[in-house]
Amino acid sequence: MGTLPGRFCAISLCAVTFALGRAGVGRAEDASSWRDIETKYIFGFTTGSGIGLEGEKEFTTDTIGRFGKRDGHYAATETKYEFEFTPSQFIQIEFGALGSTHNIGSVTDFDDRNQVAVSGAFAEFRYLAIEHTSNNPLAVTLAVEPTVRRIDETSGERVRNFEFETTINTDLELLKNRLFAGFNLLYEPEVTRTAMGETLREAKLGGSAALSLRIASNIVVGGEVWYLRHYDSVGLSAFTGDAVMLGPTLYIAFTPKMFMTAAWNTQVWGREVGNLVSLNLAEFQRNRAKLKFAIEF
Amino acid sequence: MSKVPLMMRKLTPAAVCVITMLPVATSQAQQATEVQVTYSKGQFQPSELRAPADKPITFRVKNLDAKPMEFESKSLRVEKVVAATSEGVINVRALKPGRYEFYDDFNEKARGTLTVQ
Numbered sequence: 398m399g400t401l402p403g404r405f406c407a408i409s410l411c412a413v414t415f416a417l418g419r420a421g422v423g424r425a426e427d428a429s430s431w432r433d434i435e436t437k438y439i440f441g442f443t444t445g446s447g448i449g450l451e452g453e454k455e456f457t458t459d460t461i462g463r464f465g466k467r468d469g470h471y472a473a474t475e476t477k478y479e480f481e482f483t484p485s486q487f488i489q490i491e492f493g494a495l496g497s498t499h500n501i502g503s504v505t506d507f508d509d510r511n512q513v514a515v516s517g518a519f520a521e522f523r524y525l526a527i528e529h530t531s532n533n534p535l536a537v538t539l540a541v542e543p544t545v546r547r548i549d550e551t552s553g554e555r556v557r558n559f560e561f562e563t564t565i566n567t568d569l570e571l572l573k574n575r576l577f578a579g580f581n582l583l584y585e586p587e588v589t590r591t592a593m594g595e596t597l598r599e600a601k602l603g604g605s606a607a608l609s610l611r612i613a614s615n616i617v618v619g620g621e622v623w624y625l626r627h628y629d630s631v632g633l634s635a636f637t638g639d640a641v642m643l644g645p646t647l648y649i650a651f652t653p654k655m656f657m658t659a660a661w662n663t664q665v666w667g668r669e670v671g672n673l674v675s676l677n678l679a680e681f682q683r684n685r686a687k688l689k690f691a692i693e694f
Numbered sequence: 695m696s697k698v699p700l701m702m703r704k705l706t707p708a709a710v711c712v713i714t715m716l717p718v719a720t721s722q723a724q725q726a727t728e729v730q731v732t733y734s735k736g737q738f739q740p741s742e743l744r745a746p747a748d749k750p751i752t753f754r755v756k757n758l759d760a761k762p763m764e765f766e767s768k769s770l771r772v773e774k775v776v777a778a779t780s781e782g783v784i785n786v787r788a789l790k791p792g793r794y795e796f797y798d799d800f801n802e803k804a805r806g807t808l809t810v811q
Contacts, residue, residue, distance in 0.1 A: 532791060
């Protein structure tokens with residue numbers, strides 16, 4: 398499996414095999430004896446409300462791969478090398494560097510490119526607004542993530558890009574320790590100054606719903622659906638297209654302090670304004686994948 | 695009338711309010727409920743604790759064992775390593791009524807619950 402999507406699948410399969418072996422998932426397990434689970438990472442691209450434990454620190458690598466345009470060959474990844482800490486019982490802070498890869502050939506409107514680069518930096522601030530208790534299954538976290546890039550995440554071109562992602566992360570414990578629903582609302586305005594001196598303003602607006610089942614104390618599987626809209630303005634006045642992404646999710650805790658999460662989304666519906674083609678491959682990709690590894694200390 | 699006395703007149707009630715509230719705030723800060731728990735032979739004693747709702751809680755965890763333990767709770771959102779034969783202090787926000795589980799992260803079997811009413 399030499400391709401990037403293939404590598405994502407292979408890593409996920411190896412992790413599942415390893416984790417299933419450790420968990421002995423064939424045994425009947427009583428979910429009431431399981432410890433509470435951190436919900437932040439169990440929904441794939443959808444983020445849960447968890448903010449970690451006060452005093453906890455974590456290092457993670459979080460890679461998002463985007464694959465497939467209308468024609469040619471398109472594969473791009475962006476990896477966050479991230480330090481995360483929780484200074485209080487209500488706030489979590491993350492920051493780090495971004496690395497990107499672009500492997501693009503014969504795609505309309507894109508230059509051919511095969512590059513690896515340090516592409517930018519980001520920070521994230523999360524505030525737990527409503528906390529989950531044994532009497533309240535609902536939890537809500539508000540998050541903002543300013544990001545600056547020197548490499549465009551889609552085309553790989555040299556740019557100056559400023560993005561300000563704002564999300565509301567909600568989750569609901571449907572069955573104690575067993576079944577969870579997650580919901581995100583997303584507003585992501587960005588301003589890009591190209592190498593030609595042109596200034597582009599755009600925004601992404603969207604929402605997601607996810608359902609995750611804990612099949613063993615250390616393994617959670619599920620599925621998620623995203624509806625995303627794209628605008629050529631930050632004020633949401635110039636709608637250019639939308640898409641629906643759908644796919645499976647996986648979370649595995651290898652040890653109490655080390656885990657991974659993986660997700661795969663395929664575009665199942667999309668439209669481009671002024672273009673009568675199926676799917677929206679101008680602003681979104683055919684498939685996207687997420688692979689995250691984390692170590693807490 | 696000069697400006698200074700006018701300002702003084704306006705500021706005095708505010709200052710009185712602040713000064714009046716200060717002892718209240720201080721006493722509220724001091725009103726944390728203290729909960730003591732001992733960790734011995736790989737178990738919490740007692741393992742079922744109680745505390746009042748809407749008041750901060752201070753856990754005093756006395757580890758009597760000869761190896762360190764990590765007091766941790768996802769629902770309380772705290773973790774702290776307590777060295778062998780020593781005491782750890784963990785401050786927790788004011789909690790809503792409910793049941794909060796805690797455990798030793800180094801020992802799968804050591805668990806306890808805090809019931810907040």
